[in-house]
Amino acid sequence: VRRRRRADIDRAVEALLAGERLPEGELDPRDAAALEAAIELRAARPGADSPSEEFVTDLRRRVAQAHAELEAETTRTTSSAPAEPRIGRRALLAAAGGSVAAGVVGAVAESRFRGQASGTNTATGPIVPDNAEWVPVTTDAALPDGEVQRFATATAVGFVVNRGGTVSAVSGACTHQGCLLALNQPLGRLDCPCHRTSFALDGSLLLYQLQRAPAPLPTISVRRRNGTIEALLPKEV
């Protein structure tokens, strides 16, 4: 154990010297001060501690965006307890009575990845276009039990799933900002390429790192017809 921990301090120091993130590990308490000294030496290089322009600009945008989302949500949920519905973090903080100490860390860890359980957004339901038509998106033969297929038409993208002979479909655009989801085959879920958000194949939210939970994916009506699978999609205009 001692040897492994010794390796952890060495790896941490080498990472520092290489300008990399500190690696995960388990530091021997006797090495903590040594690592602290290394951090101090590293941080003391002239000019090393100025944030990059790119980082400052990018984070400014992210903060503004997250803030706008929170504001919009506060406006919508108007009256009742503002702490409750948003995210667990707020409830935690409220419970801590304004003291940050206990709340934030749990909060941060929690807001990073959370299941769908207490998201603010409820189901958006099926897409029901005003002007719809049934469009073939795949065939029975191409979609055996357990299979998922992406489809894209002129008006919509989606994923059609065969689960135990029942076919269903969800929208293929993330409900946060509309980035097109990718099928993560090994994990059987849909991943957003933009902000680490993942949906289950039934459209429910699995993971997110955003300040507030994106809505679940809208479902798309599908039916079987003469060996093909059709989806109810908006007509092309």
Add this chain to the structure above:
Amino acid sequence: VTFDGPAPRRSPGPDGRGSEGEPRLRVVGQDSYESWDHVYVDNVSRLYRLMYSKVGNRLDAEDLTAEVFMAALGPLQVDLSRGEVRAYLLATARTVLAGFWRRRLRLEVTSIEPDHEDAAPGLPGPPSQAPDRTATILQRLPDRYRRILELRFLEAMSIKEAASAMDVTVANAKVLQHRALKLAAASGGET
């Protein structure tokens, strides 16, 4: 233009995003921030520098800085005084850093003191004292210990290069470096 997602527009419902644009500005007293953007602009460099001094690398410092703002965003009311806002950010930074260390290495290597500076609103923060302090610490070390740290931390040599420059084996150089850091830590604590 904000993308509205695939949900039908005619039912705004709980997903009715898209209309939010600029953060709402509040009319506030002189000693407060006008908006969250002002909070950000006024505090980002200071928080980043603080985090950098605590973790010693850019990527972790960036993540932690972002984490502080995101964590403070919900609970923090902008129309508090500047001092209160900063105190809150600092308290948030303290817990964020503590959580970082627990997750990363299972113990808190560095921490932010509750009474950490930050008493002078509007000033760009004092220049770092770290270089002087470091020089002092290095000077106190025995020659070979000082040398290995200078080679590695100031002259950016690899462990091999440093070993060769000091005419020792790589294994010896590693041990030397480890002891030098421990010694530096011990002598640093005395200041």
